Amino acid sequence: MRTLFMSSLAVVLLLVIGAATPAGAAVRITELMADPASDWDHDGAYDYKLDEWIEVTNTGTAPVNLQDYWFRDESASEPRFQLTGVLDPGETAVFYGSDAVAWQAANGISTAGFSLNNGGDTLYLMHGPAGGDLEIIQSITYPDHTADDDRSYGTVPGGSEWMLYDGLFPYTGTLDPPGSGCNPTPGEPNYCHGLVPDEDVSFGTLKATFM
Numbered sequence: 001m002r003t004l005f006m007s008s009l010a011v012v013l014l015l016v017i018g019a020a021t022p023a024g025a026a027v028r029i030t031e032l033m034a035d036p037a038s039d040w041d042h043d044g045a046y047d048y049k050l051d052e053w054i055e056v057t058n059t060g061t062a063p064v065n066l067q068d069y070w071f072r073d074e075s076a077s078e079p080r081f082q083l084t085g086v087l088d089p090g091e092t093a094v095f096y097g098s099d100a101v102a103w104q105a106a107n108g109i110s111t112a113g114f115s116l117n118n119g120g121d122t123l124y125l126m127h128g129p130a131g132g133d134l135e136i137i138q139s140i141t142y143p144d145h146t147a148d149d150d151r152s153y154g155t156v157p158g159g160s161e162w163m164l165y166d167g168l169f170p171y172t173g174t175l176d177p178p179g180s181g182c183n184p185t186p187g188e189p190n191y192c193h194g195l196v197p198d199e200d201v202s203f204g205t206l207k208a209t210f211m
């Protein structure tokens, strides 16, 4: 009986410990701009580093405080940015290279920004407390042709697969993912505008057209 009680207790403890992470599992990177050619952060000037951006979305059902979430790229051993703010379910937020530089300066580390390589890179979303162990909860490897002059790489509208948003600099090559004609959508849910002006296009239509 005692053994049964102890094993039941262990199960309960495991459930309680496990329950600490599902909220974390709801935050996802949904779009990124590795090679900006415009003033995306609206500071009045273009900068290859400051105008990079990364978008995250709360895909879960509860609000999430982003303070335990971090970005890191392949070449870094330490995080390049600690996210801030609270995201409601379904809400997106965008962070710019200038946000990363400000955070890096405040924390006395090299102001490299996100350092998203224009020839392709891997971006990690990490979760954990400041000063504690950080767990990689998502990794995005983007190919060279998705990181070129205002092209963004993001999830398909309403889905989890990734596609190219190249409406501002069309990609006509044959590499995967192909061009879509859709414009980047920093800070708002991914959808396709540009292909058909002012009209949302479903992933099924995109797939039939481009894939």
Ligand SMILES: [Ca+2]
Pocket: 038, 039, 040, 041, 042, 043, 044, 045, 046, 047, 050, 051
């Ligand atoms: Ca700028």
Ligand SMILES: [Ca+2]
Pocket: 034, 035, 036, 048, 052, 115, 116, 117, 118
């Ligand atoms: Ca870059």
Ligand SMILES: [Ca+2]
Pocket: 030, 031, 055, 092, 154, 184, 185, 186, 187, 188, 189, 190, 191
């Ligand atoms: Ca977006």
